[in-house]
Amino acid sequence: MSDENASLNWFRHAAPYINDLRGRTLVVGIPGDGLEHHNFRNLVHDLALLASLGVRLVVVHGSRAQVSRALDERGIENRFHGSKRITDRESLEVIKAAVGRLRFDIEAAFSQGLPDSPMARSALKVISGNLVTARPCGILDGVDLGWTGTVRRMEINTIEQALDQGALVLLSPLGTSLTGELFNINYLDLAAEAARALRAEKLVLFREPAQLLLDDNPVNELSIVQAEQAATRVQSETLRCAIRACNSGIARVHLLSYCQNGALIQELFRREGAGTMIYRDSYEVVRRARITDVGGILGLIRPLEKQGVLVRRSREKLEAEIEHFTLVEVDGTPVACAALYPIQEEGGPTSAAEIACVASHPDFRGGGRGAKLMRHLERQARTIHICELYVLTTQTEHWFIEQGFEQVNVSDLPASRKSLYNIQRNSRILRKRLGWDNDA
Numbered sequence: 001m002s003d004e005n006a007s008l009n010w011f012r013h014a015a016p017y018i019n020d021l022r023g024r025t026l027v028v029g030i031p032g033d034g035l036e037h038h039n040f041r042n043l044v045h046d047l048a049l050l051a052s053l054g055v056r057l058v059v060v061h062g063s064r065a066q067v068s069r070a071l072d073e074r075g076i077e078n079r080f081h082g083s084k085r086i087t088d089r090e091s092l093e094v095i096k097a098a099v100g101r102l103r104f105d106i107e108a109a110f111s112q113g114l115p116d117s118p119m120a121r122s123a124l125k126v127i128s129g130n131l132v133t134a135r136p137c138g139i140l141d142g143v144d145l146g147w148t149g150t151v152r153r154m155e156i157n158t159i160e161q162a163l164d165q166g167a168l169v170l171l172s173p174l175g176t177s178l179t180g181e182l183f184n185i186n187y188l189d190l191a192a193e194a195a196r197a198l199r200a201e202k203l204v205l206f207r208e209p210a211q212l213l214l215d216d217n218p219v220n221e222l223s224i225v226q227a228e229q230a231a232t233r234v235q236s237e238t239l240r241c242a243i244r245a246c247n248s249g250i251a252r253v254h255l256l257s258y259c260q261n262g263a264l265i266q267e268l269f270r271r272e273g274a275g276t277m278i279y280r281d282s283y284e285v286v287r288r289a290r291i292t293d294v295g296g297i298l299g300l301i302r303p304l305e306k307q308g309v310l311v312r313r314s315r316e317k318l319e320a321e322i323e324h325f326t327l328v329e330v331d332g333t334p335v336a337c338a339a340l341y342p343i344q345e346e347g348g349p350t351s352a353a354e355i356a357c358v359a360s361h362p363d364f365r366g367g368g369r370g371a372k373l374m375r376h377l378e379r380q381a382r383t384i385h386i387c388e389l390y391v392l393t394t395q396t397e398h399w400f401i402e403q404g405f406e407q408v409n410v411s412d413l414p415a416s417r418k419s420l421y422n423i424q425r426n427s428r429i430l431r432k433r434l435g436w437d438n439d440a
Contacts, residue, residue, distance in 0.1 A: 014269035021268065022054035024201035025163065029191035029241075032065035034206045034258030035102060043206075044109045046264045047168070048124050056163040058194055060171045061106060062187035066098045067091075081140060083237050087147040087184045095184050096174070103128060103172045110168060127162040127169050131155045132190065134175025134183040149175055149183025151193040159198065188241040196248040203245050203253045204264065207238045210257035212276040221277040228363075239278075246280040247364045253278040286376045289325035289337065294318050296334035297325060300359040309395050310357060311425075325357070326376060328369050336360035336369045340377050342386065343414045352388040352414050353381050358396070374403050378434060387434050390417065392427040405430035 028047065034040060051057055064085075068078050071094055079086040087095065107126045134149035152175070162169050171194060173187040188205070195203040211218040214230055222230060224246045231239055242253040256263045256275035266274035289297065294315060304310040313321075321339065328336040338358040342350045355377055360370055381389060390413065391400050397407070408431045410421055421427075 010270070017269045018053055021050070021201065023056070025056040025058065025198050026050065026202050026204065027058045027060065027191055027195040027198065027200045028204045028206070028264075029060045029062070029187060030206045030258065031062040031187065032067070032102070033062075033208065035061060035106065036065065037258050039259055039261055041109065042261050043258065043264065044112075046262065048110065049265070050268075051124050051166065051168060058159065058163070058169045058171065058198065058200070059106070060187055060191040060194060061102060061173070063095070063099050063102055063173055064187075066102060067095050070094045070098050081143045081145060084137065084140070084145055084148050084186060085184060086143065086145050089147070092147045092182065092184065096182060099172050099174050103170065106170060125165075125167040127167045128172065130176045131159060131169070131171060132175040132185070134177055134185055136177075136183060147181070147183050149177070149185055151175060151185060151190060152177075154194065154197050156197055188237060192241050192245040192248065192250075195245050195250050200250060201252070202268075203242070203250050204256060204267075205238050205242060205253065206256050206258040208257060208259060210260055210263070210275055212236070212239065212255060219276050220273060221279060224278060224280050227278045242278040244363060246278055249280070249368070251280050285329050286326065286373060287329060289322050289327050289334075291319060291322055293325070293327060293334055294322060297327065297337050297357075297359075300334060300337050300361060301357055303362075304359050307395075310359065313357070326373065326380070328360075328364075328373055330364065335364040336373055338373050338377055340380055342384065343390070343417050345414055345416055350384070351386060352390060352417075353386045354390045354392070354417065356392070358391075370399070371403060382434060389432045389434065390414075391430045391432075392421075393430065394425065394427050397428045397430065400430050403432070405432045 030040075030043070034043075047057060047059065067085075071078050071091060074094060076091055076094065085091075107128070110124055110126050131154060132151060133153040133155075135152040137145045137148050137150050139145070159169050171190055173185045173190055175183050175185050175190075177183060191203060191205065194200070211220065212222070212230065212234065213219070214234065219230075224243065227239065227243050227246070231243060238255055242255060245253050254267050254273075254275055254277050256267055260274060263274040267277075297318060298315065301310055301313065305312045321341075324339040324341055325337055326340070327334045336359065339356045341354045341356060343352045343354055344350055345352075355374075358370065358373070378389070389405075391405060393400060401407070408429050410418060410429060412431065413421065413429060
Protein backbone atom coordinates (compact mmCIF):
# COMPACT_ATOMS: atom_id res chain seq x y z
CA MET A 1 0.00 0.00 0.00
CA SER A 2 2.81 2.40 0.75
CA ASP A 3 4.16 2.07 -2.80
CA GLU A 4 0.68 2.55 -4.22
CA ASN A 5 0.11 5.64 -2.09
CA ALA A 6 3.50 7.03 -3.12
CA SER A 7 2.62 6.60 -6.80
CA LEU A 8 -0.80 8.16 -6.25
CA ASN A 9 0.66 11.14 -4.40
CA TRP A 10 3.29 11.61 -7.11
CA PHE A 11 0.62 11.66 -9.80
CA ARG A 12 -1.47 14.16 -7.85
CA HIS A 13 1.50 16.44 -7.32
CA ALA A 14 2.33 16.19 -11.04
CA ALA A 15 -1.13 17.44 -12.06
CA PRO A 16 -0.28 21.18 -11.95
CA TYR A 17 2.80 20.60 -14.12
CA ILE A 18 0.76 18.55 -16.58
CA ASN A 19 -1.81 21.33 -16.83
CA ASP A 20 0.90 23.93 -17.39
CA LEU A 21 2.49 21.96 -20.26
CA ARG A 22 -0.70 20.92 -22.05
CA GLY A 23 -0.88 22.73 -25.38
CA ARG A 24 2.66 24.10 -25.01
CA THR A 25 5.57 23.41 -27.35
CA LEU A 26 8.56 21.44 -26.09
CA VAL A 27 11.74 21.16 -28.21
CA VAL A 28 13.93 18.16 -27.35
CA GLY A 29 17.51 17.79 -28.58
CA ILE A 30 19.09 14.32 -28.56
CA PRO A 31 22.73 13.75 -29.61
CA GLY A 32 23.79 10.85 -31.80
CA ASP A 33 25.29 9.09 -28.77
CA GLY A 34 21.92 9.19 -27.04
CA LEU A 35 20.18 7.52 -29.98
CA GLU A 36 22.46 4.47 -29.57
CA HIS A 37 22.11 4.18 -25.79
CA HIS A 38 19.91 1.35 -24.50
CA ASN A 39 17.81 3.92 -22.58
CA PHE A 40 16.65 5.57 -25.83
CA ARG A 41 13.70 3.17 -26.01
CA ASN A 42 12.52 4.39 -22.59
CA LEU A 43 12.92 7.99 -23.74
CA VAL A 44 10.71 7.23 -26.74
CA HIS A 45 8.04 5.90 -24.37
CA ASP A 46 8.29 9.03 -22.22
CA LEU A 47 7.94 11.32 -25.23
CA ALA A 48 4.88 9.35 -26.36
CA LEU A 49 3.44 9.82 -22.87
CA LEU A 50 3.97 13.59 -23.09
CA ALA A 51 2.23 13.65 -26.47
CA SER A 52 -0.75 11.79 -24.97
CA LEU A 53 -0.93 14.50 -22.29
CA GLY A 54 -1.27 17.21 -24.95
CA VAL A 55 2.33 18.44 -25.12
CA ARG A 56 3.40 19.63 -28.60
CA LEU A 57 6.70 17.89 -29.34
CA VAL A 58 9.55 18.79 -31.67
CA VAL A 59 12.50 16.38 -31.56
CA VAL A 60 15.88 17.40 -33.00
CA HIS A 61 18.50 14.69 -33.33
CA GLY A 62 22.24 14.73 -33.76
CA SER A 63 24.45 12.38 -35.74
CA ARG A 64 28.08 13.20 -34.87
CA ALA A 65 28.92 9.78 -33.42
CA GLN A 66 27.45 7.93 -36.39
CA VAL A 67 29.01 10.24 -38.97
CA SER A 68 32.46 10.11 -37.36
CA ARG A 69 32.32 6.31 -37.29
CA ALA A 70 31.17 6.09 -40.92
CA LEU A 71 33.94 8.44 -42.07
CA ASP A 72 36.54 6.38 -40.18
CA GLU A 73 35.29 3.21 -41.85
CA ARG A 74 35.81 4.81 -45.27
CA GLY A 75 39.20 6.19 -44.38
CA ILE A 76 37.99 9.79 -44.59
CA GLU A 77 39.45 12.24 -42.07
CA ASN A 78 37.12 13.83 -39.51
CA ARG A 79 37.95 17.53 -39.67
CA PHE A 80 36.60 20.23 -37.35
CA HIS A 81 37.01 23.96 -36.89
CA GLY A 82 36.07 24.61 -33.28
CA SER A 83 32.76 22.82 -32.72
CA LYS A 84 31.83 22.84 -36.44
CA ARG A 85 32.55 19.98 -38.77
CA ILE A 86 34.30 20.81 -42.05
CA THR A 87 32.12 19.21 -44.70
CA ASP A 88 33.55 18.53 -48.15
CA ARG A 89 31.65 16.84 -50.99
CA GLU A 90 32.90 13.35 -50.09
CA SER A 91 31.99 13.60 -46.40
CA LEU A 92 28.61 15.14 -47.25
CA GLU A 93 27.58 11.94 -49.04
CA VAL A 94 28.49 9.96 -45.91
CA ILE A 95 26.58 12.39 -43.70
CA LYS A 96 23.46 12.13 -45.87
CA ALA A 97 23.50 8.34 -45.61
CA ALA A 98 24.09 8.34 -41.83
CA VAL A 99 21.41 10.97 -41.11
CA GLY A 100 18.92 9.22 -43.39
CA ARG A 101 19.33 5.92 -41.53
CA LEU A 102 18.94 7.65 -38.17
CA ARG A 103 15.81 9.45 -39.27
CA PHE A 104 14.10 6.23 -40.36
CA ASP A 105 15.27 4.40 -37.23
CA ILE A 106 13.75 7.12 -35.04
CA GLU A 107 10.49 7.06 -36.99
CA ALA A 108 10.39 3.28 -36.54
CA ALA A 109 10.99 3.62 -32.78
CA PHE A 110 7.96 5.91 -32.46
CA SER A 111 5.83 3.57 -34.57
CA GLN A 112 5.98 0.58 -32.26
CA GLY A 113 2.67 -0.29 -30.65
CA LEU A 114 2.51 -3.86 -29.45
CA PRO A 115 -0.38 -4.50 -27.03
CA ASP A 116 1.99 -5.15 -24.12
CA SER A 117 4.23 -2.11 -24.78
CA PRO A 118 3.98 1.35 -23.18
CA MET A 119 3.06 2.77 -26.60
CA ALA A 120 0.08 0.49 -27.20
CA ARG A 121 -2.69 2.41 -29.03
CA SER A 122 -0.63 5.63 -28.93
CA ALA A 123 -1.12 6.28 -32.69
CA LEU A 124 1.65 8.91 -32.54
CA LYS A 125 2.45 10.22 -36.01
CA VAL A 126 5.94 11.49 -36.86
CA ILE A 127 6.30 14.31 -39.41
CA SER A 128 9.67 15.10 -40.99
CA GLY A 129 10.97 16.41 -44.30
CA ASN A 130 12.39 19.56 -45.86
CA LEU A 131 11.31 21.81 -43.01
CA VAL A 132 14.65 23.64 -42.64
CA THR A 133 16.27 25.99 -45.15
CA ALA A 134 20.00 26.45 -44.63
CA ARG A 135 22.79 28.64 -45.90
CA PRO A 136 26.54 27.95 -45.87
CA CYS A 137 28.58 29.03 -42.87
CA GLY A 138 31.21 30.08 -45.41
CA ILE A 139 34.76 30.86 -44.39
CA LEU A 140 35.56 31.27 -40.69
CA ASP A 141 39.02 32.39 -39.58
CA GLY A 142 40.29 31.59 -43.05
CA VAL A 143 38.86 28.04 -42.98
CA ASP A 144 36.32 27.08 -45.64
CA LEU A 145 33.65 24.96 -43.92
CA GLY A 146 32.32 23.72 -47.25
CA TRP A 147 28.85 22.21 -46.97
CA THR A 148 28.53 22.99 -43.27
CA GLY A 149 25.58 25.31 -42.89
CA THR A 150 23.44 27.26 -40.49
CA VAL A 151 19.68 27.70 -40.28
CA ARG A 152 18.30 30.36 -42.58
CA ARG A 153 14.59 29.72 -42.27
CA MET A 154 12.16 27.15 -40.89
CA GLU A 155 8.75 26.21 -42.26
CA ILE A 156 7.02 27.43 -39.12
CA ASN A 157 3.47 27.26 -40.50
CA THR A 158 3.92 23.65 -41.65
CA ILE A 159 5.42 22.66 -38.30
CA GLU A 160 2.64 24.39 -36.38
CA GLN A 161 -0.03 22.65 -38.46
CA ALA A 162 1.56 19.26 -37.75
CA LEU A 163 1.71 20.03 -34.03
CA ASP A 164 -1.91 21.19 -34.05
CA GLN A 165 -2.86 17.77 -35.44
CA GLY A 166 -1.10 15.99 -32.58
CA ALA A 167 1.92 14.83 -34.58
CA LEU A 168 5.51 14.78 -33.36
CA VAL A 169 7.81 16.81 -35.62
CA LEU A 170 11.26 15.33 -36.23
CA LEU A 171 14.06 17.64 -37.40
CA SER A 172 17.26 16.09 -38.74
CA PRO A 173 20.56 18.04 -38.85
CA LEU A 174 20.42 18.71 -42.59
CA GLY A 175 19.00 21.74 -44.36
CA THR A 176 18.10 22.40 -47.97
CA SER A 177 19.09 25.59 -49.79
CA LEU A 178 17.36 27.70 -52.41
CA THR A 179 19.92 26.36 -54.90
CA GLY A 180 18.86 22.76 -54.24
CA GLU A 181 21.90 21.82 -52.15
CA LEU A 182 22.08 20.11 -48.77
CA PHE A 183 24.01 21.50 -45.82
CA ASN A 184 25.18 19.78 -42.64
CA ILE A 185 23.88 21.61 -39.53
CA ASN A 186 24.96 21.36 -35.91
CA TYR A 187 21.95 19.80 -34.14
CA LEU A 188 22.36 22.06 -31.08
CA ASP A 189 22.15 25.16 -33.27
CA LEU A 190 19.10 23.67 -34.97
CA ALA A 191 17.42 22.87 -31.63
CA ALA A 192 18.02 26.38 -30.26
CA GLU A 193 16.70 27.99 -33.44
CA ALA A 194 13.64 25.72 -33.49
CA ALA A 195 12.85 26.65 -29.88
CA ARG A 196 13.21 30.35 -30.66
CA ALA A 197 11.24 30.30 -33.91
CA LEU A 198 8.41 28.24 -32.41
CA ARG A 199 8.40 30.24 -29.16
CA ALA A 200 8.75 27.00 -27.24
CA GLU A 201 7.84 26.82 -23.58
CA LYS A 202 11.01 24.83 -22.89
CA LEU A 203 14.10 23.46 -24.60
CA VAL A 204 15.36 20.11 -23.33
CA LEU A 205 18.93 19.10 -24.23
CA PHE A 206 20.10 15.58 -23.55
CA ARG A 207 23.74 14.73 -22.88
CA GLU A 208 25.58 11.99 -21.00
CA PRO A 209 26.11 13.60 -17.53
CA ALA A 210 22.98 14.19 -15.46
CA GLN A 211 23.90 17.60 -14.06
CA LEU A 212 26.45 20.33 -14.55
CA LEU A 213 29.31 20.17 -12.09
CA LEU A 214 30.78 23.38 -10.69
CA ASP A 215 33.76 22.85 -8.40
CA ASP A 216 32.83 19.14 -8.43
CA ASN A 217 29.38 19.91 -7.04
CA PRO A 218 26.19 19.09 -9.01
CA VAL A 219 24.05 22.12 -9.84
CA ASN A 220 20.25 21.92 -10.01
CA GLU A 221 19.58 25.33 -11.53
CA LEU A 222 21.36 28.43 -12.78
CA SER A 223 20.14 31.86 -13.80
CA ILE A 224 21.31 33.02 -17.22
CA VAL A 225 23.85 35.30 -15.55
CA GLN A 226 25.21 32.44 -13.44
CA ALA A 227 25.29 30.17 -16.50
CA GLU A 228 27.34 32.72 -18.45
CA GLN A 229 29.78 32.91 -15.56
CA ALA A 230 29.96 29.10 -15.40
CA ALA A 231 30.64 28.91 -19.14
CA THR A 232 34.00 30.61 -18.57
CA ARG A 233 35.03 27.68 -16.37
CA VAL A 234 33.16 24.73 -17.89
CA GLN A 235 33.79 23.68 -21.48
CA SER A 236 30.34 22.51 -22.55
CA GLU A 237 28.84 22.95 -25.98
CA THR A 238 25.43 22.06 -24.53
CA LEU A 239 25.70 24.79 -21.89
CA ARG A 240 26.64 27.36 -24.53
CA CYS A 241 23.59 26.31 -26.54
CA ALA A 242 21.39 26.71 -23.46
CA ILE A 243 22.73 30.22 -22.92
CA ARG A 244 22.05 31.18 -26.55
CA ALA A 245 18.51 29.83 -26.28
CA CYS A 246 17.77 31.75 -23.07
CA ASN A 247 19.18 34.93 -24.57
CA SER A 248 16.90 34.49 -27.59
CA GLY A 249 13.81 34.41 -25.36
CA ILE A 250 13.38 30.82 -24.14
CA ALA A 251 12.35 30.95 -20.49
CA ARG A 252 13.70 27.53 -19.42
CA VAL A 253 16.35 25.18 -20.79
CA HIS A 254 16.82 21.77 -19.14
CA LEU A 255 20.03 19.71 -19.37
CA LEU A 256 19.32 16.02 -18.79
CA SER A 257 21.12 12.68 -19.09
CA TYR A 258 20.07 10.32 -21.85
CA CYS A 259 21.42 7.48 -19.68
CA GLN A 260 18.94 8.03 -16.84
CA ASN A 261 15.64 6.21 -17.12
CA GLY A 262 12.69 8.59 -16.64
CA ALA A 263 14.84 11.74 -16.44
CA LEU A 264 12.47 13.69 -18.71
CA ILE A 265 9.35 12.86 -16.70
CA GLN A 266 11.08 13.56 -13.40
CA GLU A 267 12.43 16.90 -14.62
CA LEU A 268 9.13 18.15 -15.97
CA PHE A 269 6.70 16.78 -13.36
CA ARG A 270 8.65 16.70 -10.12
CA ARG A 271 9.73 19.71 -8.10
CA GLU A 272 13.21 18.33 -7.41
CA GLY A 273 13.92 17.69 -11.09
CA ALA A 274 16.60 15.38 -12.48
CA GLY A 275 19.12 17.62 -14.22
CA THR A 276 20.23 21.24 -14.45
CA MET A 277 17.81 24.00 -15.41
CA ILE A 278 19.00 27.28 -16.96
CA TYR A 279 16.37 29.96 -16.51
CA ARG A 280 15.88 33.37 -18.02
CA ASP A 281 14.53 35.85 -15.52
CA SER A 282 16.22 38.99 -16.72
CA TYR A 283 14.95 42.53 -16.81
CA GLU A 284 15.16 44.09 -20.27
CA VAL A 285 14.71 47.75 -21.12
CA VAL A 286 15.19 50.07 -24.10
CA ARG A 287 16.47 53.52 -23.09
CA ARG A 288 18.49 56.53 -24.18
CA ALA A 289 22.22 56.13 -23.67
CA ARG A 290 24.14 58.06 -21.03
CA ILE A 291 27.77 59.12 -20.90
CA THR A 292 28.46 56.21 -18.54
CA ASP A 293 27.36 53.81 -21.32
CA VAL A 294 30.23 54.73 -23.65
CA GLY A 295 32.37 51.78 -22.55
CA GLY A 296 29.53 49.30 -23.07
CA ILE A 297 28.68 50.70 -26.52
CA LEU A 298 32.34 50.50 -27.56
CA GLY A 299 32.31 46.85 -26.55
CA LEU A 300 29.37 46.28 -28.93
CA ILE A 301 30.67 48.19 -31.95
CA ARG A 302 34.43 47.45 -31.90
CA PRO A 303 34.10 43.87 -33.29
CA LEU A 304 31.91 45.16 -36.15
CA GLU A 305 34.34 47.98 -36.84
CA LYS A 306 37.17 45.46 -37.19
CA GLN A 307 35.06 43.46 -39.65
CA GLY A 308 34.37 46.58 -41.70
CA VAL A 309 30.65 46.47 -40.98
CA LEU A 310 30.72 49.81 -39.13
CA VAL A 311 32.78 52.95 -39.61
CA ARG A 312 35.28 53.35 -36.78
CA ARG A 313 34.39 55.88 -34.07
CA SER A 314 36.79 57.17 -31.47
CA ARG A 315 35.80 57.29 -27.81
CA GLU A 316 35.88 61.08 -27.99
CA LYS A 317 33.47 61.15 -30.94
CA LEU A 318 31.18 58.67 -29.22
CA GLU A 319 31.14 60.76 -26.03
CA ALA A 320 30.28 63.87 -28.06
CA GLU A 321 27.41 62.07 -29.84
CA ILE A 322 26.09 59.97 -26.97
CA GLU A 323 22.77 61.85 -26.94
CA HIS A 324 21.93 60.29 -30.32
CA PHE A 325 22.32 56.70 -29.04
CA THR A 326 19.67 54.31 -27.76
CA LEU A 327 20.46 50.92 -26.26
CA VAL A 328 18.83 47.69 -25.13
CA GLU A 329 19.91 46.75 -21.62
CA VAL A 330 19.53 43.31 -20.02
CA ASP A 331 20.26 43.03 -16.31
CA GLY A 332 22.14 46.32 -16.45
CA THR A 333 24.32 45.26 -19.40
CA PRO A 334 24.06 46.92 -22.86
CA VAL A 335 23.36 44.18 -25.42
CA ALA A 336 22.33 46.25 -28.47
CA CYS A 337 22.64 49.85 -29.60
CA ALA A 338 21.81 52.21 -32.46
CA ALA A 339 22.03 55.93 -33.16
CA LEU A 340 19.56 58.37 -34.73
CA TYR A 341 21.17 61.41 -36.40
CA PRO A 342 18.79 64.12 -37.68
CA ILE A 343 19.99 65.42 -41.07
CA GLN A 344 20.21 69.18 -40.99
CA GLU A 345 19.34 71.01 -44.22
CA GLU A 346 20.17 74.67 -44.82
CA GLY A 347 17.18 76.99 -44.84
CA GLY A 348 14.60 74.31 -44.16
CA PRO A 349 13.09 72.08 -41.46
CA THR A 350 14.69 68.79 -40.50
CA SER A 351 12.52 66.06 -41.98
CA ALA A 352 15.05 63.23 -42.44
CA ALA A 353 17.41 61.31 -40.19
CA GLU A 354 20.07 58.65 -40.52
CA ILE A 355 20.15 55.47 -38.46
CA ALA A 356 23.72 54.39 -37.80
CA CYS A 357 25.90 52.23 -35.57
CA VAL A 358 23.38 49.38 -35.24
CA ALA A 359 25.09 46.64 -33.25
CA SER A 360 24.18 43.76 -30.93
CA HIS A 361 26.11 41.31 -28.81
CA PRO A 362 26.54 37.92 -30.59
CA ASP A 363 25.00 36.02 -27.65
CA PHE A 364 21.84 38.13 -27.78
CA ARG A 365 21.10 37.98 -31.50
CA GLY A 366 18.00 36.25 -32.79
CA GLY A 367 15.68 37.43 -30.01
CA GLY A 368 14.06 40.25 -32.00
CA ARG A 369 15.95 42.97 -30.13
CA GLY A 370 17.21 44.60 -33.33
CA ALA A 371 13.67 44.99 -34.67
CA LYS A 372 12.51 46.20 -31.25
CA LEU A 373 15.27 48.82 -31.26
CA MET A 374 14.30 49.95 -34.77
CA ARG A 375 10.68 50.45 -33.73
CA HIS A 376 11.86 52.49 -30.77
CA LEU A 377 13.98 54.72 -33.04
CA GLU A 378 11.05 55.19 -35.40
CA ARG A 379 8.92 56.42 -32.51
CA GLN A 380 11.73 58.81 -31.55
CA ALA A 381 11.87 60.07 -35.13
CA ARG A 382 8.15 60.74 -35.28
CA THR A 383 8.24 62.81 -32.10
CA ILE A 384 10.66 65.24 -33.79
CA HIS A 385 8.66 65.24 -37.06
CA ILE A 386 11.03 63.05 -39.05
CA CYS A 387 9.28 61.38 -41.99
CA GLU A 388 12.23 59.72 -43.77
CA LEU A 389 14.90 57.43 -42.34
CA TYR A 390 18.12 56.58 -44.20
CA VAL A 391 20.64 53.81 -43.60
CA LEU A 392 24.05 53.36 -45.23
CA THR A 393 25.31 49.79 -45.00
CA THR A 394 27.81 47.46 -46.66
CA GLN A 395 26.85 44.06 -45.24
CA THR A 396 23.40 44.18 -43.60
CA GLU A 397 21.21 45.36 -46.46
CA HIS A 398 18.78 42.44 -46.32
CA TRP A 399 18.10 42.84 -42.60
CA PHE A 400 17.07 46.48 -43.11
CA ILE A 401 14.90 45.51 -46.08
CA GLU A 402 13.11 43.09 -43.74
CA GLN A 403 12.47 46.07 -41.44
CA GLY A 404 10.66 47.93 -44.24
CA PHE A 405 13.53 49.84 -45.89
CA GLU A 406 14.01 49.98 -49.67
CA GLN A 407 17.19 50.57 -51.66
CA VAL A 408 17.64 53.99 -53.24
CA ASN A 409 20.43 55.84 -55.03
CA VAL A 410 23.01 58.35 -53.83
CA SER A 411 21.04 61.03 -55.63
CA ASP A 412 18.09 60.36 -53.29
CA LEU A 413 20.05 61.36 -50.18
CA PRO A 414 19.38 64.78 -48.67
CA ALA A 415 21.86 67.30 -50.08
CA SER A 416 23.84 67.78 -46.85
CA ARG A 417 24.26 64.00 -46.40
CA LYS A 418 25.01 63.44 -50.08
CA SER A 419 28.10 65.65 -49.85
CA LEU A 420 29.50 63.38 -47.10
CA TYR A 421 28.97 60.10 -48.98
CA ASN A 422 32.15 57.98 -49.02
CA ILE A 423 32.55 56.67 -52.58
CA GLN A 424 35.38 54.31 -51.59
CA ARG A 425 33.22 52.58 -48.97
CA ASN A 426 30.49 52.17 -51.62
CA SER A 427 27.71 51.69 -49.07
CA ARG A 428 24.21 50.63 -50.07
CA ILE A 429 21.66 53.35 -49.34
CA LEU A 430 18.25 52.41 -47.94
CA ARG A 431 15.27 54.56 -47.10
CA LYS A 432 12.10 54.13 -45.12
CA ARG A 433 9.22 56.59 -45.23
CA LEU A 434 7.44 56.79 -41.90
CA GLY A 435 4.25 58.32 -43.29
CA TRP A 436 4.33 61.16 -40.75
CA ASP A 437 2.34 64.26 -41.56
CA ASN A 438 0.93 67.28 -39.75
CA ASP A 439 -2.12 65.32 -38.60
CA ALA A 440 -0.10 62.47 -37.07
